[in-house]
Amino acid sequence: MDLGILETGAPPGDLKNHFGSYGDMFRQMLGPDYRYSYYDVRGGKLPEQVGRHDAYLITGSASGVYDGDPWIEPLKQFIQQSSGQAPMVGICFGHQIMAEAYGGHVTKSPKGWGAGLHRYDIKRRADWMNSDSELTLSIPVSHQDQIIDLPPDAKVLAASDFTPYAVLEYPERRAISFQGHPEFSPEYATALIDLRRGTRYQQDFADAAVASLQTPNDAVRVAKWIRNFLNAPR
Template identity: 55%
Template sequence: MRIGLLETGEPPESLIPTFGRYGGMFQRLLGPGHDYATFNVQAGELPKAIDACDAWLVTGSSAGVYDDLPWIDPLKGFLASARDQVPLVGVCFGHQVMAEAFGGSAVKSDKGWGVGLQSYSVSRPAAWMDEVAHVTAPGSHQDQVVALAPGGRVLAGSDFTPFGVLAYGDKALSMQFHPEFDPAYATALIESRRGTRFTEAQADAAIASLAAPNDSGRIAGWIARFLKEATGA
């Protein structure tokens, strides 16, 4: 399967030599059994056709879907065109921009930051999910989806993040947390923002939470089975 990685952001520059970029993190998450093509969307690079790859994955970003940036509206247009035509997966910013592109809404939440290990209750499992009541992965977000797009359904969420995992028909899946974040990277990211975006107490609690087991491997399996079903592979 050829997976197009739509990079909408990048890690802090100081962390790239150790951890790489977001596209590489997703390649490690999903494994070597695919061909990958990376597009620097924040630099204005979008695929020339929605069928240029078998599936598309939209990464996280420090940008907000509401920011006045020249690459966001073209990305929304690409996703709206691809919906129901080519499998789509969105994570964090990707989750939010898919919701916006499909007619929902994402905003900067007055709940503040969700950071550290995040746990969602599974409310409506899809066929490609295994039987589990809760799923956990690192998270780092202040923005949230607040209105579901027409045709969307909630698969999992929490009181803090009600729209945690969303599906749209059989060809679009998105999630707010970050299964691609290794705990070491999530910790380093928090440390880089300590005292600026997060208070000392928030940073300490978030880092402590990352020592617990997470379900990133399980979620990788979900994404793999979703893509297999959505592509008919």
């Protein structure tokens, strides 16, 4: 399968030198069974047509969907054009901009930052989750924005009190999305938190977030879900 990765952000500071790009993280997570192409969406790069790749994945970003950056509207249009045509996976910012493109609404949450490892309750099981019987899901997060109004055709698969719309599916659109970051290793998530200590995060908050990352997470499980979704018969 030919997978187009739409990179809407990059690790800050020198973290990219140590951990690779967001596209690299997904490549490591999903494994060697795909052909990967990266697009610098912030630099104005998008596939010339939806059929250029078999499926697409949209990464996280430091930008908000409401920021008005010149690359955001073309990306929304590409998402709308892809609807029902090519499978699409959104992560964090990707999760949010897909919701906006499909008719939902995203804002900066008054709940503040989410960081570290968050746990969600499984509310509904999609076919690509197979026979998974776990009742919760734990993955790293790093976000302040949240979806507050769902698109009319969104199905909520996982939720928490902090993030009511943590995992979404759009069956007719052939699209799924996650607010969390299954591609973040605990080491990268820790380094990102440490970089933001004293600026975005207070010390006590950062300490608790880092401590949470020492507990087991479900990144491998989510990677399997995403592969199942991408590989499902069309």
